[in-house]
Amino acid sequence: MYKCSLERMSDKIKTFSTFGDAGHGGITRYSLSPAAHQAREEFVKRMEAIGAKIECDDVACMYATLEGTDPNAKRIVMGSHCDSVKNGGNYDGILGVMTGMEVLETVAAENIPHKHPLTAMIWTNEEGSLYPPAMMVSGIICNDYLPPELAVNFKYDNMMASKPMDDSEFANFGEALAATKFKGPKENRISPDKYCAMFEAHLEQGPILEDEGNEVGAVQLVMGMFNYSVKFSGFSAHAGTFPMAKRHDALYAAASFLVELHNRYDALNAEVVASGQPEFVYTTGEINVHPCIHTVIPDEAVFSLDVRHPDPEVRKKAMDILKELAAKDWCLCKCEIEEQWVRDTVYFDKNLVGFVEESMEELGLKWQKILSGAGHDAQFCAYMIPTTMLFARTKDGLSHCEPEHVSDEDCTAVASATLNAVLKADKFYD
């Protein structure tokens, strides 16, 4: 068993937190922004300091590699992203990058023998906060391996044309990419020809590890999900002049529907949990009404519905309830639902998951099996090469916000677990 260095990890956390520092504890570090370039420079500086070879590919992913003893062996890679959401925290993405760096630094410092080349990686533009969509670059790189209904959303040319959602000096993602110095040849992309395994460490972004008193989690899968828009159509009239009984109020319809949907979903969840399965999660994060004027009865209200669970049978039951409710009129308004996207559950590689679990156990960490409700680059990568993820305990379950926090100790624990799992993979693969 090898252990990573708390001191070295703490230093990285402190240093990377300055790149894009928004002044109140968190960061805004859009992909390919000056702040992200600072983080990439730091990655180069620290990796070159241990003798790693730096490469970039055509979509600005970065690879720092320590050669192994077998010149023909494929690489084992540990990576995540260095970009953040607007006013995000100091851990989402960069923890996985720092973990890869820390593993290589430990291997170098302690001269740990390994057959395969070991690579620390930065995936470009995972958040998609400036240039949507999220997981853009893993979607591009893994495109040939994704199910067609997913692949179509990440076509290279379309992604290059992605327009910024906030202030930017570039008109689209392609221009930002053309301007970065961290661009290399397409041959440098991660691929099954040259890579045999991918590990992504990440903060949990939920409260489960904390609530269970565990430090780290061995991620089994990324939950399947469906995301629908739910639209109600009535008609507008003046708030002061139109009798209550004649109204077709689209917002009141939406509110009534939401309350009934919650009641039905909570009842279904009780059944799901009673059957021994984890609960499904469901969220309405977005609502828009038209014309959205305080003196006008809304003629249209549209909200999003996001439902996630590993088991397709559970998702189907949730979908059936949605369809049943949508078939009715609500407050004299018509309801229509439309699929935005759907994805199946992605199971991580059994061998790699096993190596992670063994390592956590052998290190004496408090750990558990856990599911990922969020999407990550690893989920696309899993379609291409054997892949798995490790989670670190997240304070109060908060992420994508400035109070997002993982203790230095838990960051180091997830790095140590990654290191030992990587060494098991190093032995396992030819």
Place this chain on the structure above:
Amino acid sequence: MYKCSLERMSDKIKTFSTFGDAGHGGITRYSLSPAAHQAREEFVKRMEAIGAKIECDDVACMYATLEGTDPNAKRIVMGSHCDSVKNGGNYDGILGVMTGMEVLETVAAENIPHKHPLTAMIWTNEEGSLYPPAMMVSGIICNDYLPPELAVNFKYDNMMASKPMDDSEFANFGEALAATKFKGPKENRISPDKYCAMFEAHLEQGPILEDEGNEVGAVQLVMGMFNYSVKFSGFSAHAGTFPMAKRHDALYAAASFLVELHNRYDALNAEVVASGQPEFVYTTGEINVHPCIHTVIPDEAVFSLDVRHPDPEVRKKAMDILKELAAKDWCLCKCEIEEQWVRDTVYFDKNLVGFVEESMEELGLKWQKILSGAGHDAQFCAYMIPTTMLFARTKDGLSHCEPEHVSDEDCTAVASATLNAVLKADKFYD
């Protein structure tokens, strides 16, 4: 009894509908826009054709006056606005302007004797669609007479600084006003020194006259109202990673509150109606959630609540329910309410209302007493000089939209009722 001309009224309706024609049956005619200037030119042309004298005041209100037989008598004015909402209809506002014009044209054509000068008027910027707020210019002109809590919202300097809500060649209302040729001296403003009565004809904007089979309504009052914002505060977390029971979902809180509020308000309304009073109307037209991202549980949701009824006791009961519900937690979220504005019921002048009712009856029109749920310039003017309103039947109760419609016959009927009521006022006042 005198009657206005259906043919002349139809011609005006057809002509004014071309100014700002949006190409699908309605108009967009923002205040002081080129389209509104076309309408003002037409007003001048037609009023000069019957020998009326044209005046403008410092806030671009326009007055066309036929002198009466008594050189010392104060003016009787009939007016409304010529601006519209975006993609509005061909009647809101302009019907009251055309009514004033039609009355003067009838008086001129039939040589009807009158003691007082009779004035047709255009009020500037009633809708406030380009430069908010609504009823801006009547708020400025009547400012000294308004209750202080209303007056403060219409201070001249603040109104001049009002920024456009849509494309405009001007930076603010003051600049638009400086550029218009329909600007004159402040002395020309409507005032109690020079005016003894104001009549405003308007379309009902609701379905009550149509449902009762009546052509016109004698408006008794403008309902008092309160408008509040209702805010729910929870916290944001990731839609895929946060357990349902730990969520503080501000949108679900808002939806639950809205459904309960509707239940309580409908029960209160049943009591109000059982006691012989008209129902109160209540509307949530606006809702905004933060951050409004489909994968993030909202940490804040704010909606508007607009409640209208003539009786302050009924409004107080509605307010008590709002306060009672707001004192509770909703789905683990805190609720806070904040007053946006409140106005008392404005009762129209009893004499003028009586003249309108007598005229409608004597003309053999199908008419009824009616209340106004919407605000109008007449409501501010009523604080300054004796004022009343007449309503015309509105197809399907629709207004502020392109299908807004009043038949030519009903437009002519409301003009005839105005003419005869004006002649009664002409006899009544010294």
